[in-house]
Amino acid sequence: MPPVSSAAHDGDDVRAAAAGDRRAFQRLYALHVGRVYGALHRLAGYDHARAEDLTQDAFIRAWQKLPGFRHESSFGTWLYRLAVNVALMDIRARGADPVRVVDDEHLPDSGETPFCAAERHELEQAIGRLPPRARAVLVLHDIEGWRHEDIGDELGMAVGTSKAQLHRARQLLRKTLGENA
Amino acid sequence: MNEFEWRRQMRELQQPHVPRRDLWPAIDAALDQAVADPPARATWRRMLAGAAVAASLLLVVGMAWHQWFTPTAPAESAGTTRQASWKPADPRLAGAAIELDAARLELQLAIEQAPDSAALQRLLRHTERQQAQLRQLADRAG
Numbered sequence: 001m002p003p004v005s006s007a008a009h010d011g012d013d014v015r016a017a018a019a020g021d022r023r024a025f026q027r028l029y030a031l032h033v034g035r036v037y038g039a040l041h042r043l044a045g046y047d048h049a050r051a052e053d054l055t056q057d058a059f060i061r062a063w064q065k066l067p068g069f070r071h072e073s074s075f076g077t078w079l080y081r082l083a084v085n086v087a088l089m090d091i092r093a094r095g096a097d098p099v100r101v102v103d104d105e106h107l108p109d110s111g112e113t114p115f116c117a118a119e120r121h122e123l124e125q126a127i128g129r130l131p132p133r134a135r136a137v138l139v140l141h142d143i144e145g146w147r148h149e150d151i152g153d154e155l156g157m158a159v160g161t162s163k164a165q166l167h168r169a170r171q172l173l174r175k176t177l178g179e180n181a
Numbered sequence: 182m183n184e185f186e187w188r189r190q191m192r193e194l195q196q197p198h199v200p201r202r203d204l205w206p207a208i209d210a211a212l213d214q215a216v217a218d219p220p221a222r223a224t225w226r227r228m229l230a231g232a233a234v235a236a237s238l239l240l241v242v243g244m245a246w247h248q249w250f251t252p253t254a255p256a257e258s259a260g261t262t263r264q265a266s267w268k269p270a271d272p273r274l275a276g277a278a279i280e281l282d283a284a285r286l287e288l289q290l291a292i293e294q295a296p297d298s299a300a301l302q303r304l305l306r307h308t309e310r311q312q313a314q315l316r317q318l319a320d321r322a323g
Contacts, residue, residue, distance in 0.1 A: 052202070
C-alpha cells in the first residue's frame with residue numbers, strides 16, 4: 001500500500017490535536033484533505049456529494065480516534081487507511097452484495113472507441129458505473145496499489161474473491177469503454 | 182492495450198483532489214458533538230480488569246461446585262493411588278522407576294494438602310500412566 005506523501009513534519013500537530021487542539025487538527029485537515037478526498041472520490045464512484053460526506057465522516061472519526069493513535073505509522077497513512085475504511089463501511093452499509101455483478105445485458109454494446117489515455121473523464125465515468133464492491137476492488141488494486149490480501153481483509157472477502165471481483169471489474173470497464181478484452 | 186499500459190493509465194488516476202467546497206466548517210461544527218474515543222491502552226486495561234474479575238468469579242463458582250457435588254472424589258483418588266514402591270530388575274529402567282515413584286508420592290502429599298486441585302489429580306493420573314507403561318516395558322524386556 002503506498003504511503004501518503006506528505007506530513008513529514010506534522011508530528012507536533014498530531015500530538016496537539018490528540019490533546020484536543022482544534023487548530024492543530026485544522027492544519028492536519030488542510031494538509032491531508034486532498035489525498036483523503038481523492039481516494040474517497042474514486043471509491044464513491046466520482047460522486048462529489050458522496051465523497052464530501054465521506055470525507056467529513058473520515059475526519060470526524062479521525063478526531064475521535066486520534067487519542068489512540070500510536071505513531072506506529074505516519075499520521076497520513078493512518079488517516080488514509082481510516083478514510084478508506086469509512087468508505088468501505090459505507091459500501092457494506094448500503095448492502096452491496098459481495099458477489100453481485102452487473103448483467104452484461106445492462107452494459108452498452110461494445111463499440112469501436114479505443115481505450116486510451118485521452119479519455120480520462122470517460123474512464124472515471126465508467127468506473128463510477130461499476131457495482132460498488134467491484135469498483136472498490138478495482139480502485140484499491142489498480143489505482144491505489146493495494147494488495148489482494150489487504151483488500152480481502154478490509155472488505156471481508158477471500159483473496160480469490162478479490163481477484164475475481166477485479167477481473168470482473170476490468171471486463172466490465174473495458175466493455176463499457178468499448179474495448180473487447 | 183497490454184497489462185502494463187492498463188496499470189499505467191489506472192495509476193494516473195491516483196491524484197489528490199480538492200473538494201469543490203471547503204469542508205472544514207462542517208467538520209469543525211460536528212467536532213463539538215463528537216466525543217473522542219478513549220485511548221486504546223485504557224480500553225485494554227478495562228478489558229483486562231473485566232476478564233480478571235470474570236475469571237475470579239468462575240474460579241470461585243467452580244470450587245464451590247466441586248466442593249458441594251464431589252466431596253469424596255479427591256480423597257478416593259488419592260487413596261487408591263497409594264501403591265507400594267516397585268523397582269525393575271533392569272538397571273536402565275530402575276532410575277526412571279525411582280523418579281516416577283518419588284513424583285507420585287510427592288503428588289499424593291500435595292493432594293492431601295489441596296484435595297480439590299484438579300490439576301494435581303491430572304498430574305497424578307499422568308504419573309501413574311507413565312508407571313504402568315514402565316512396567317509394561319520392564320515385562321517385555323524380561
